[in-house]
Amino acid sequence: MEPFIVSARKYRPQTFRDVVGQKAITDTLENAIAQNHLAQALLFCGPRGVGKTTCARILAKKINQDGTEREDEDFAFNIFELDAASNNSVDDIRSLIDQVRIPPQVGRFKVYIIDEVHMLSQSAFNAFLKTLEEPPKHAIFILATTEKHKIIPTILSRCQIFDFKRITVNDAAAYLKYIAQEQGITAEDDALHIIAQKADGAMRDALSIFDRVVSFSGKNLTRKAVTQNLNVLDYDTFFEVTDLILENDIPKLLLRFNDVLAQGFEGHHFISGLASHFRDLLVCQEPETHVLLEVGEGAKEKYAIQAKKTSKGFLLNALEIANTCDLNYKASKNQRLLVELSLMKLASITFTEEKKKRDLIIPATYFKSKAFEKVPEYSIQEEVALEENLLKEPSQPSKESEPIAHQDIPPPELKNLSRRVSGLSLSSLKAKKEHQAVKQSKTAQKDLPRDAFTEEEMQFHWEELIKKIDAKGKKILASNLHSDVPRLKNPETIWIELPNSTMKKEVEREQAVVLEYLREKLNNHYIILQISVNEENMKKYAFTPEEKYQKLKEKNPAIDLLRQTFDLDF
Numbered sequence: 001m002e003p004f005i006v007s008a009r010k011y012r013p014q015t016f017r018d019v020v021g022q023k024a025i026t027d028t029l030e031n032a033i034a035q036n037h038l039a040q041a042l043l044f045c046g047p048r049g050v051g052k053t054t055c056a057r058i059l060a061k062k063i064n065q066d067g068t069e070r071e072d073e074d075f076a077f078n079i080f081e082l083d084a085a086s087n088n089s090v091d092d093i094r095s096l097i098d099q100v101r102i103p104p105q106v107g108r109f110k111v112y113i114i115d116e117v118h119m120l121s122q123s124a125f126n127a128f129l130k131t132l133e134e135p136p137k138h139a140i141f142i143l144a145t146t147e148k149h150k151i152i153p154t155i156l157s158r159c160q161i162f163d164f165k166r167i168t169v170n171d172a173a174a175y176l177k178y179i180a181q182e183q184g185i186t187a188e189d190d191a192l193h194i195i196a197q198k199a200d201g202a203m204r205d206a207l208s209i210f211d212r213v214v215s216f217s218g219k220n221l222t223r224k225a226v227t228q229n230l231n232v233l234d235y236d237t238f239f240e241v242t243d244l245i246l247e248n249d250i251p252k253l254l255l256r257f258n259d260v261l262a263q264g265f266e267g268h269h270f271i272s273g274l275a276s277h278f279r280d281l282l283v284c285q286e287p288e289t290h291v292l293l294e295v296g297e298g299a300k301e302k303y304a305i306q307a308k309k310t311s312k313g314f315l316l317n318a319l320e321i322a323n324t325c326d327l328n329y330k331a332s333k334n335q336r337l338l339v340e341l342s343l344m345k346l347a348s349i350t351f352t353e354e355k356k357k358r359d360l361i362i363p364a365t366y367f368k369s370k371a372f373e374k375v376p377e378y379s380i381q382e383e384v385a386l387e388e389n390l391l392k393e394p395s396q397p398s399k400e401s402e403p404i405a406h407q408d409i410p411p412p413e414l415k416n417l418s419r420r421v422s423g424l425s426l427s428s429l430k431a432k433k434e435h436q437a438v439k440q441s442k443t444a445q446k447d448l449p450r451d452a453f454t455e456e457e458m459q460f461h462w463e464e465l466i467k468k469i470d471a472k473g474k475k476i477l478a479s480n481l482h483s484d485v486p487r488l489k490n491p492e493t494i495w496i497e498l499p500n501s502t503m504k505k506e507v508e509r510e511q512a513v514v515l516e517y518l519r520e521k522l523n524n525h526y527i528i529l530q531i532s533v534n535e536e537n538m539k540k541y542a543f544t545p546e547e548k549y550q551k552l553k554e555k556n557p558a559i560d561l562l563r564q565t566f567d568l569d570f
Helices: 023-034 054-060 089-100 122-131 170-183 191-199 203-217 225-231 235-246 249-260 267-283 288-290 297-309 312-328 335-360 364-368 380-391 426-445 455-471 475-481 501-511 511-522 534-539 545-555 558-566
Strands: 041-045 079-083 112-114 139-145 160-163 487-490 495-499 528-533
Touching: 023 054, 023 160, 041 054, 054 079, 054 112, 079 089, 079 139, 079 288, 079 297, 089 112, 089 122, 089 558, 170 191, 170 203, 191 225, 203 225, 225 335, 235 267, 249 267, 249 335, 267 297, 267 335, 312 335, 312 558, 380 487, 455 475, 455 487, 455 511, 475 495, 475 501, 487 528, 495 501, 501 528, 511 528, 545 558
Parallel strands: 041 139, 041 160, 079 112, 112 139, 495 528
Antiparallel strands: 487 495
């Protein structure tokens, strides 16, 4: 049994033309070699699995070729690879510097490939600076890293930097198709696109996933086998869920989500996939954006069909709801309920839109009729009177109260449209409110009692009110009401004087309670309360210890003698 070689090693590119998705960089390196403009220190940076080390090896071999070497010549004695993750000390760099001084025995250049260079320590970087800036003519350094931001600026300034990009889904799928043909494997385009999407821009990861799926399904690579092995949700699930959303079928939608959870998928995975599905439908709305859809040809047809069923407004609302659910998922204590609530909101979008159309849109035929040219003019008073008539007891149904659709009554006339006032305008609302106030005041004048009372009766009930208020715990209000004896200014006006405006505001705030009690006890609903402020009265009240002492001394001068005798303080 021969040992198995993984595809990432077996199909590693041997020339720049074989490198996938990095044409700009490979063309630059080839031209630099052809024109003898190659720098002595290069920095390859970018995500994992995009070809940094591969390009470094191809470059190391290519600059040593002169046409006389064998085809399988790999120039192993000229290429030195150092893993900076495990050789990151100063001693390792010093050992490397000592080797750099020795010229190559075969070929023109010695190439030093330092992988994961960002793992070098600060002191190792400093020891490497001088050699990197002025290396021997026969030495070329190629540094590779996935985290350029961790490399000190003094190293970056000495290198020619090449930024490798992620492999696109289409490029990765095309390369996987080539490998499948080389191995005699039948693969569906949709299956290869799912593998490419799962790899997230890393070709090495795509090849590893490809080997795993082939081991699972054999020589026939189907979309169903790929989704089952990779534990990803098939896009058929999202097509079905979107159809249920458009049909406003909430019960089936919740049951379908329950099936997804029963298969072992997380709600977060489901809602993020649904948001991506809405995004793909949105890019299908316009022919110019079809290039943004990174799926197989079979899936593109399905997306195009479903995109015709949806509107841009629906998709934008759906994206916002799904994205909000995605952002709040980790912080939610009931994550399943959060997703279910989002699904119910999604299913209600089109239902709400249709309801608004039914409720708000007036038939166009109504506006086209000649009868619409005349509608009667109503004043504010007429509108109020009309409203009062409508609020009266409902009359027996008659032919006149039948729906307009069953009558041959022409629509009302429209005259002086610019002078009409809307039923929801501020002026009409104000007029109606004034009308209601007048109507209430007339009712009060007709029905409410108006008995005469004496000042002694009023003061008696005033004291009773203070006791009730004090018993309820409203100490401040009771104290304010007790600060003055109320008097009758006229037969129905009760007048009190308060020492400051603060107390006045407190009493005014509870004025309704005071008047309600007094009107009920005195059987007169026309009583009003008049409150005035007289700051001279503030002298009647003692607030500080000194003021209290002065009040007591006025009543009994002997208190001052007592204080002096015993040397008392306030």
